[in-house]
Amino acid sequence: MTEVAYGVHPLQKLKVFHHSPENTHTLLLIHGGAWNDPGNTYNDFMQMADSLMSKRVLVNVLGINYRLTPEIVHPFHLQDLVDGIEFLVREYNIFRILVLGHSVGATMALQLLNYKQILEAGYEQLQEKVDFSITNLKIELDTIFFVDGIYDIADLVAEYGPPYQAFVDRAFVSKKQYAEAVQPSRAKFTNFAFSPKKIIVVQSLQDELLSLRQTHKFMAFLQLLGVPYSSHEEPWGAHEEVYRREELADLVSETLKQIDA
Template sequence: MHGCEGEILKYGDDVFQSVTVFPPFSSSKRLPWFIYIHGGAWVDPNQDKTMGYSLIQNTVPNEWGAASINYRLSPSVQHPTHLQDIFDAIAMISRLYNVSNFLIVGHSAGACLALQFLKKISEFSQSYDTNLQIPEISAIVCVEGIYDLVELYSEYPNYLYFIEKAFGDCHEDWRRASPCHFDWDKIRQFSQAKIFLVQSLQDELLSMRQVLLMKEILQSGGCDCEFHTINGGSHDETVQSEALASLFQRLIKES
């Protein structure tokens, strides 16, 4: 597994605009990169890029590069600033390293950001922006993700505190930002990335409602989608679980 020591790089002036990179052993050829985006409901400073380190060190082979991203949090910023930070971090990695393709992993709010990122770069492609040079995304793995903010509020009214901090108080803005409401047929024309949806059966913060909605939307949009349930423990334990590491080891071997 990945034995390189991580190096912290800055992609902006804010303290949260940093990424820890684990470069591949070889830099002379184009190689896959594993990208981790942490959760924390867009607001929790205790959830950061360190959450991805054990997954990288236990599952990512030395021949790959890997990175775990920090981004600015609400209420200091609101959507789409979190997404812009993810974009800027991945664009920096694309410039600095010889990347063949990305496998992007997002947990909770990070899963939402990963799918928002795919939509963002598909829109750049459709506008023929020649300055955009992001390598292919081969797969996105969404672990215990938030996919529909309106439905999330309907199921968990007490989550309003972080939804409004991150997205404001307009429900239409929530809908537009939610992956369940993206035009997946249009995104699929840009990218053939396979999307994996992973949910721990012991998750106490999110029921199966979010992931089943997303699964239905992706399948109806013709996307290549695979759904897994695992015994990963509680919401915050799942990223560190043996069950998730085992699933990733299989996905990486097949990629």
């Protein structure tokens, strides 16, 4: 395992759990933590990476860290994800990617599907204007695993009130900005710019921080768009346990086998 920097900030790093130039698949893991918790890092996925390697799954496994609030606000979390992927393309010749995001990592995975529009809107709504250029990612998205995610931030605040409003307000400069930051609540939205071959939505029935409301509304949104998906609502532990579950690693492993079948 090695750590590589894709930027100058200490958190702009990728962890390479496993990599072989011969592998045709790469799994990128995006941690959660409400955009602000330093306790959540790419090391959240140590058990998953070990499990996939023990199963001899032929896949590169990498995790990404990104800068956190309050040092930054949206859209810089997403910008770091895009920059990290661009680094993988440039330095590792990785063009075919599976993504697994947990919690706000799932939010970022969703944002990735329309990253150009979401970055542009996010930058324009900052109180202090910044110069920006948005790269054109030349990647193919095989599969996205959305795990116990947040998909409509405004609805999250409506459901949970002040405690959740507090961390949202730290990560975004306005209600308009966080409404425009995810596709289900965007004022103008047509379809995903990226079209992953497969979308898999996972929700632990024992998650104490997120009810099924976010997941069910997200699946309804996918149905509205006519985007196929599969879903797994399982008793896979608490919010910070689900990504460590062997069952989730099994799901990733089986999905990879189906891609190659």
